[in-house]
Amino acid sequence: MWLTKRWGAILLALTLLFSITACSSGKGGTAAGGNEDQQPDNPVPIVDVSLGLEPQAIVAEYEGGSLTAEQFESYLRVQVFINPQYGLAIQQNDPQALTYLIERYVAEETLANRADQSESVDEQVQHQINQLKSEYLTVYNGDEKRLKKQMKDQDVTDQQLEQFYRQYFLASNHLGSKVTDEDMQRKYEATKQEDKDSFVVASVRHILIAVGEPPTGLADGEKPRSDEEARKLAEEITERLRNGEDFAELAKEYTDDPGSKETGGLYEDVYVTEWVPEFKKAAAELPLDTISDPIKAEYGYHILRVEKRTEHTVDQLQGIARARFVGEIIDQKYLEFVNQDLKEILKEENIHLPKQDEK
Template sequence: MFLSKRRSWKTLLIALVAVMAFSALAGCGKKSEGNAAGGEDTSKVVATYEGGEITENEFDREQRILLALQPEYEQFLQMDDFREYLIKQEIAYEYLEANADDKIKEEGKKKAEEQLAAMKQSIGDDAFKQMLDAQKVSEADFKNYMIRIYTVMESEKTKVTDEDVKKEFEATKEDYITASVRHILIGFTDREGKERSKEDTLKLAKEVKAKLDNGEDFATLVKEYSTDGQTNIDNGGLYADTPVGNWVPEFKEQAISLPLNQISDPVETTYGYHIMRVEKRTEKTFDDLTQEEKDLIQMSVASQKLDEFMTGELEKSIIKKIELPKVEKSEDNGSTNSGTGNNAGTDAGAENGSGTNSGTSNSSTGNTNAGK
């Protein structure tokens, strides 16, 4: 469907706790891991910070683990500013994990082990192994990566007060409105994959809207015209009791403001024109939130505090030096080489689109167009 894509890559990196159902990514205990061959890591130091350093091989492993989970990020690893941000994030997690107390570390390890087991159960042991093998990542490295992130996020959560959670809810409470919306999507691409001009798409949307105004059945017209996913078409165009924050801004705004049971004029999004009818809308107060929803808000605030740490104290006083090689672009074929020890992006292209992009999934809607 037409999910909101609100996160920049920086925000997504900070909040990778959302990837694969509440997980986040980075490594722990890696100073004793050595290089990929199992020996002492003698590769060049590419970053130094208060209390530690990161080598070329260690940063290469960080990139490969990211690609194992998010293969579509290969294109970003060809950008110098992205790679610099990624190593700063690695420094942040290394530093904060090292300074966490024993109780937090134990809780982080427990959460990471639970998540690892859940991931294996979700995608299957074989698929999990293939995901790691494609980027030459060991399960031990991956587990350590998760332990470090969960340790840091558990530590950041302790800094979030109940008042912080309430304040964040008030700032974003529109996202917690749920609505049942029936719609017909007249897409810029028809059901056969043929592109339509914007003018032709709008013209058809207005014709469908006129039919609805004349009393024709909504569900019948959905089956005849809608280009949303088949599940939604079979459901008469209805998305029931869905958080409006899941939708792109234009659709969300109509879901919030359109009078109940009134047929909208065509609403333009990047997917086409929607004719909408809001059949139910429910607002929530803070007291209406489930504990899971409060936990998610707490995690969001913790991620914001981590972002503030990275742009504040980390930049100003903790990082001593970063010396990453520039990404080199080949004139022959346009390929890139970051210069790191193990060529982090080598296998990522083959994995792109493998189904690991779960950070924006919305399983509750039966959505088939989430990746558009």
């Protein structure tokens, strides 16, 4: 949804920031050394969000309330913890970025206030906080002390995260309650026009012969495969399958895909759009129960057999696919709200930000 899209990208943002801070240091940042032992406790820059205003100074007035510098700075600290990529723009006091975040704050608060306040969002809030912390811990190699230090240095608390996410989920769920069957059908048809295979579900059995080092790693004494070696082995296995050998048994013996090794190469009832383009195309088009030629993709050569394939109607969408689909409609409704209603709730002349040289 309009906020959750960015949460899934936090690892990329943190990686990019780590690369930047490894090369230089400056106000609000840290420099990383050349090896893990030399890395600082906080490889992710700590951002100065101070606006240079008195705490009770009004930075925005809007229908139903006002936003003080103190409140906005608290919101900015949470934002840069969740979205490190915002840090540079905020630290440089970029008016466009700050205006955008004021609009977001007001939009979320307004929509949350319109939501059914009796609705419990505790489970959603805790799930999102756990996911966020898990992504940080991945960057910090599971070191919880470094995560706690990051939060302390950025002056972000669990209570602030809970408040932020509670407001978001109330706002999001309110917009979700406005999604109609007509909205779903229009989105379904538009999505199919963009990609005719958007709602195709297939059960595919496959064997991956990796090029280079396989995802499962190399055994003692084993060397990475060259492209030619991988292709030759894939062709040999393809021939054996076409001669009637058992696909599941060969998959358990040869596949380099850890996600399907124990199931004999089977991925069952998966939307084909979840796969890389080459795999997706074969899963959507290969005749049923036919052994494919080896297909080259990112990790090596795939040999496929499609065992079942169907297309879901809008009413049959399920799981992650349905959540993503509804989330995209909620995004649309959020943008409609921002582009229409918010302009009346928060007028441009009622935003009072300091000039860049005032910070």
